[in-house]
Amino acid sequence: MPKKIKVNSSSVKSSIPTEVGIKAAEIAARLADENGIACALASGIAMHIYGFTRATTDVDLLVSETLPLDSKKKLSIGGESYRVKVGRREVQVDAIVRNDELTAIYQTALVNALETDADVRIVSPEWMAILKYFAGRAKDKLDLIWLLQQEGLVDRKQVQKNLVKAIGKQSAYFVYQKVKSDFDYADFLKVRERSK
Numbered sequence: 001m002p003k004k005i006k007v008n009s010s011s012v013k014s015s016i017p018t019e020v021g022i023k024a025a026e027i028a029a030r031l032a033d034e035n036g037i038a039c040a041l042a043s044g045i046a047m048h049i050y051g052f053t054r055a056t057t058d059v060d061l062l063v064s065e066t067l068p069l070d071s072k073k074k075l076s077i078g079g080e081s082y083r084v085k086v087g088r089r090e091v092q093v094d095a096i097v098r099n100d101e102l103t104a105i106y107q108t109a110l111v112n113a114l115e116t117d118a119d120v121r122i123v124s125p126e127w128m129a130i131l132k133y134f135a136g137r138a139k140d141k142l143d144l145i146w147l148l149q150q151e152g153l154v155d156r157k158q159v160q161k162n163l164v165k166a167i168g169k170q171s172a173y174f175v176y177q178k179v180k181s182d183f184d185y186a187d188f189l190k191v192r193e194r195s196k
Contacts, residue, residue, distance in 0.1 A: 014057065015055040015056060015057060016044075016045070016056055016057060016058070016059070016091060018045065018048040018049075018053065020086050020087075020089060020091060021044070021045035021048065021056065021059050021091065022041075022045060022049075022118055022120070023086045024059045024084045024086050024091035024093055025041045025045060025059050025061060025093070025118075025120045026118055026119040026120050027084050027085075027086070028059070028061055028067060028069075028082070028084055028093050028095070028120075029041075029061070029119055029120035029121070030119060031067055031068065031069070032061075032063060032067055035067070035068055037063055037064050037065050037067065038063065038064040038110055038111070038113075039061050039062070039063045039064075039095075039110075039120070039121065040061065040062045040109070040110050040113030040120070040121040040122055040123050041059070041060070041061060041116075041120050041121065041122045041123065042060045042061065042062050042096070042109075042122075042123045042128065042131060043056070043060035043131075044056025044058070044059075044060065045059050045060070046060075046122050046123055046128060047128075047143050047146075047147075049116070049122060050125060050128070050147065050150075050153065051150065051153075052143065052146045052147075054139070054142070054143070057092065058081075058091070058092035058093065058094055059084075059091060059092070059093045059094070060094050060096060061093060061094065061095050061096065061120075062096050062106055062109060062110040062113070062123060063079065063095045063096065063097055063110070064097070064107075064110065065097060066079060066080045066095055066097060067080070067082060067095050069082040069084075070082065072092075075094055075096060077096065077098055077099070077100060077102075078096065078097045078098045078099030078100065078103075079094060079095045079096040079097040079098075080094075080095055081093070081094045081095075082094075082095065102134055104166050104167060105130060105131070105134065105166045105167065106131070107166075108127075108162070108165055108166040109123050109124075109127035109130065109131060109162075109166075110123075112124060112127060112162070113127075125147055125153045125154045125155075126154055126155055126158040126159045126162050127162060128143075128147060129144055129147050129148065129154050129159055129179075130159060130162060130163065130166075130179075132144035132147065133175075133178075133179050133182065141182075144182055145182065145185060145186050145189065148182060148183055148186030148187075149186045149189060149190050156183055159176070159179065160172065160176050163175055163176055163179075
């Protein structure tokens, strides 16, 4: 008889539906706005808005400073994690204020965030591609390749301009050379998909 796997429901994180994530982001963004804090949606729920629905268990916001909420924990990259009530559900909202070598990139992405028809701004597709590149985790790589495969979503020349704006021409040149390999891989996957 095959071995049974025990599932501990308290250890299983539940994915957030897009509408719940957006509502949590709107609540946090409203609070940020009331306190003069710049705020923009990034990562998983932002990817949902751009059309790539993948599982995500929290809402990530880029912010200019932490929010006036009870912090549940400090984020290792800078910022704090909160719980926001949406209906009967509590949603983890991570307010990211980078305090490392990527600070300038995150701050510039925040300043250049786009308006949405919801009550929250969103990191542009070009900045999202840059943030995903630097995050470097497997799920971020998948997000990045998906963004680059979408026709007309990411202006690749703007990615280079954004890098120059955030880190200067010399540093941007070297980073952009590495990012171009992701462009090439995304293009390869598009061609392969069309030939099926």
